Amino acid sequence: MTDWRDWKAGMANLLMLHDDHNPPQQYLLQVIRIDTPEPETRLCDERFVRKDSGQVLFSSEQWKKQIDQINKDKGEMTKQGPSVSNIPNWDIVEAFHVCHPHSEIQHWIDRRRSRRWPPARLLEAAQVAPCFLVPAGHHDSDYNREEWRLSPNLIERMLMFSFSMTQIKCYIVLKLIKHSLFSKMVGDFTTSFHCKTVMFYIIERTHSSLWKEHNLICLLLLCLQVLRQWLRFRKFRHYIIKGVNLFNGKMSFAQQSRLLQYVEYLMKSDMHDLFYIDIDKLGYRLQGCGIRHTGQAGEVLGRICKHKSISLSLTFERLRNILIHLRVITSKIEHPNTIFEQDLNCKLRNCFEYYTNAKLKSAALEFINHLFALYNSMQSSKYLRQRNHAFSEIIRRFKYSLNTDIASSHLKLASVLYCFGNLQAAVRVLEDVERRYHSKVKAVCGCRHDKGQSDLQVFANMISDNCDNVLCERPFAFCVKFVREEAYCAPYILWFEMKRNMTEEEVAQRDYIDKEWMHYAEVDARPFLHYLQYLTYGGLGERDKQLHVLGIFESYVFDPRNKISMYHIETVLNLLGHCYEMEGNYEGALHYYAVSLSLYRTNNAANWHIQRVHRLIST
DSSP states (O other): OOSGGGOOTTSOEEEEEOOTTSOTTEEEEEEEOSSSSSBOOSOOSTTEEEOTTSOEEEOHHHHHHHHHHHTGGGSOOEEETTEEESSTTOOOOOOEEOSSOOHHHHHHHHHHTTSSSSOHHHHHHHHHSOOEEESOOOTTOTTTTTOEEEEOHHHHHHHHHTOOHHHHHHHHHHHHHIIIIIHHHHGGGSOHHHHHHHHHHHHHHSOGGGOOGGGHHHHHHHHHHHHHHHHHHTOOBOSSSTTOBTTTTTOOHHHHHHHHHHHHHHHHTTTGGGGGOOGGGHHHHHSSSSSOOSSHHHHHHHHHHHHHHHHHHHHHHHHHHHHHHHHHHHHHHTOTTSOHHHHHHHHHHHHHHHTOSGGGHHHHHHHHHHHHHHHHHHHHHHHHHTTOOOOHHHHHHHGGGOOSSSSHHHHHHHHHHHHHTOHHHHHHHHHHHHHHOOTTOEEEOSSOOOTTTTOHHHHHHHSOSSGGGTTSSOOEEEOEEEOGGGGGGSOGGGGGGGGOOSSHHHHHHOOHHHHHHTTSEEEOHHHHHHHHHHHHHHHTTOHHHHHHHHHHHHHHHHOGGGGGGOSOHHHHHHHHHHHHHHTTOHHHHHHHHHHHHHHOSSSOTHHHHHHHHHHHHHO
């Protein structure tokens, strides 16, 4: 909390404290009671400590110790600044989110408004970008074991993402200089953050026309000039937070003097030492005109594509976490002692009420989109059950929740249209989904996990040749889910998925995750697209198209490249078997139902389908 008005009942509340005794960027966190907006007076948690004034503080050092203790069985823990990690070469920082835009960030934004860089759009985004408090105290502070450091890391990330190609190259060469040359003078006391900060100031102070590839050596000299000036004054300013000296606690006066002498030598010698850097053959690349001539476009493009692979990977994990949370929320809503629609309305109200914070708004809107789509589908199901075909208002509402992903919401709309008997409209929606569902789309599931689904190479393969445009539309498709209250919006065959167990013993075999979703119907988007196409073309009497899409459906299911995109393979095989059943090919239907059962013997609707087909054969 930055203000007492931020206090919320039933939550852990921590008030940010800062006075003249705290260094810039450093804060103490006072513990506030969860039942009343009053300071906590008890040391009821081992992470709490008492200040001389009597205030109870949340200790950053005790917080890190607890994380270390919790994870001690997961391998060797490495502590580096605010990071406590058990994964080699990874920094893992657990931090607190500041619930309102911080005044220090607003001051920086106001100071930058008249500059050429950062651009106005980036400053607007920075106004709502979350800041965090990370567990790191100032080495000179009396409260360094209790202090937390304000981190505007997402703003710094946006600044980095705004770099041009030449700026990226300049930053990379600066890091190589740090690693290969500066480290010989002062060890590891210069960091990538120092290089990044130098870049921010240089870009702000120079005209964009100077940032051309043939000026790379000149630009590096400008960076060294700024560094030399800061070394002379022994002050390395933080780019965003005023009053912070990045030399403090990082580099002694003796080390600063030694580095200053070397920087002056490097500049006087026209950066001769750069040509002896072996990493990435930098010396050879800088020879001649001081720029990279051959092969650089491909190398830079490779870095950009790797960057975007990581971005896609992070987006995938974020979307998967959203689906997991929605799975948990929906399973709780559908408790037998509650009324589903009332609870759903309550969830929607909570989203609007508690996610008014600007920094959380985008996450809240994603949840609202999903919940609103579910609500609309349930209303449509009610109309269908009551045989009320005045559904134009429901269909109109769907357009507000179609942007959850590339396919799932559109497929649910197509299913609603099919069940209403509006086959032509359903076909148009399905054609639109097929057009948008290109080969780079990756499936996302909140119920099951596929080995290798998070490998970076998977996301590298998603990037098209023109990787600048790959992220115009998020290339992800969620599984299509129908809860029981949506049953009348789903093809009849999916009703069996909602009662996939034949005995109560099968229900008992489910783990806690299975119990949260196995009473729904859930199917992968691409196979469901082809199944709906088969149904609608059949309903319209377009037999050639129906048979053609059946062939596509079958080929898709058995193409090994698509295995990673099918999380509910038993349901997919059941749909394919049902197509054969509708064709009157009972032998083919039984074959696919049997293949489905070979993968999941219990909790599989194929058991019901096989019984039904045997009855059809016997009659």
